[in-house]
Structure formats: C-alpha cells, structure tokens
Amino acid sequence: MVAPTGKTVVVSGGTDGMGRAVALDRLRRGDTVVVLGSNEAKGRTLQETAGADASRLRFLRADLSLIAENERVIANIADHHRRVDALVLCANRQSPRRQETAEGLEFVFALYYLSRYLLSYGLRPQFEQAEAPVIVSIAGVGLTAGSIDFSDLQQTSKYNAIKAQLQAGRANDLLGVAFAEQAESRARFVMYHPGFTRSGDVSVLGPVTRTAIRVLAMVGARSVDKAIAPVLGFLDEPPQAPLTARDRHKTVPSSLPTLDPERARRLAAHTEALLGRVRGSGEALS
C-alpha cells in the first residue's frame, strides 16, 4: 500500500471525465482527495474503483450550481482539512435550454463560472497552509470565441447553449486573471485547455448532436490520460508565476484580449455585487 503524502487535493467535477482521472491518479500516489460531484451513484462507483486508496477519498455530494452548496462544501473542507495543496476545477454541464437555479441564476453561468470563483476564493485559508498551493481550472483558455454580456450576464434574452458555454468559458479566463491580481493568495492559478477530449457528458444533448459528438470523439479526440498529463505535471510542480495559461502544450499569451485585466476587474466587481445580492435577498437576479 502506498504511503500517504499528507497532501490534500480537491477536485470539483471529480466523479467523471478528466476530474475523475485526476482524482484516481492522486489517490494512487498517496494524496488525500476530496471529490465534489452531484451524482451519488458516481461517487459510490469512484469509491469502489479507488479500492485500497478509498480510505483517503472523501466524496462530497453537492450541486455546485448553487452558491449555498459551494459555501457548504467550503465549510466542510475547512472543518476536515487544515490545508489544501491543490484545487482542480472541472465541473461543467451543457444546458440546451435556459435553466434557472433555485437562487435565480442561469445554470451554466452558476456552475461553470461562479462555482469556480467561490471555491478558488473560499479555500484561500487552506491554501495558505500548503507549501506550494495551486489551482488548475480546466476550461477553454486560448479560445477567443464568445464574450461576456455585462448587460445580461444571466442570458435572459436570446439564450443559446453554445453562447452560454462560451460566455462562462471567457468568464473563467477572467477569473484566473483577477485571482492572480487581486486574491492576495500564494496559490498559483493555472488555466488549462485540454483540447477535444474523449470525455464529457453528452446525455443532455439531442440524439443527433449526441451521436455526432460521439463519432467525432472516436475519430479526433484525445484520450483522457493524454489530456490530463499536463494537469498532473502542474500538481507535481506548481509554476512559479501567479498565472499560467496553457492551451494543450502551448502557452497562451497574456496579451490576448480574453485575458484583459481591466475586464477581469470589471467581472470580479460584478460577481461580488451579484453574490451580495443573492446572499442578501435570495431573490431572482438579472
């Protein structure tokens, strides 16, 4: 049996796809791993797959599209783990139609972007206890498609599933920029675009799109192992720089318009105002 390393890794969206593969790899190396996901059955399967390493695995079932659930998870982690060495952010799900969470937010914005914001900032006290803390956000950095509609962040008008994914993806690019600039944390922030990978839950898509994506994935997508190899490298040796942006093996230049610090500050301010309004009122928001 492998000796425990004493390191703790938190993986949001760790029950499936790339997050699951990262979680299992870290368990095999002796880390303690906290996996966040919404599906209890997937959590149980992960425990079974982990075998002897399952004693170092904690699965926390949570719907990360809800602010209150992210806050519950952060409090739980703080109660059980003095230190967090790495946070790997993978949770995401497509939504063909616009859905609103019980807190009045558009689902993709809330799950793909806001959860990452909350976990990154919320775990700062635990990062401070680690030697070389690192956050790795697996999303789409380097892509320039899509934009942030500051006048309608919740996409109340003309919702489109791809537009929602792209907006949240660009918001995640700006989250990294803002965190590195403003968070006053020793945690290094890494944004990583894995490229088209043989993972991803397509069950919510229509049958034609689902089949097309599966066929394309068989032909052109990378294996999960190949896609996560750089992530494992970032966990082993966190970069020195506060912010790293990597599209597969290529460094993404910080001059890219999608990494504009001014827009990053603007989004961070919008996000804080939004969180204040949800926490304060519990009313639907725009």
Ligand SMILES: NC(=O)c1ccc[n+]([C@@H]2O[C@H](COP(=O)([O-])OP(=O)(O)OC[C@H]3O[C@@H](n4cnc5c(N)ncnc54)[C@H](OP(=O)(O)O)[C@@H]3O)[C@@H](O)[C@H]2O)c1
């Ligand atoms: N696959 C690709 O080709 C590709 C390409 C570029 C970027 N990416 C990005 O890479 C990241 C990981 O992708 P992947 O392909 O590994 O995704 P995946 O296989 O679909 O896994 C997504 C994870 O998110 C979790 N999740 C979904 N809804 C949740 C919710 N409401 N609350 C908590 N957890 C939730 C799922 O767990 P439960 O089912 O347990 O909730 C699952 O563990 C995503 O951000 C994706 O956008 C992927």
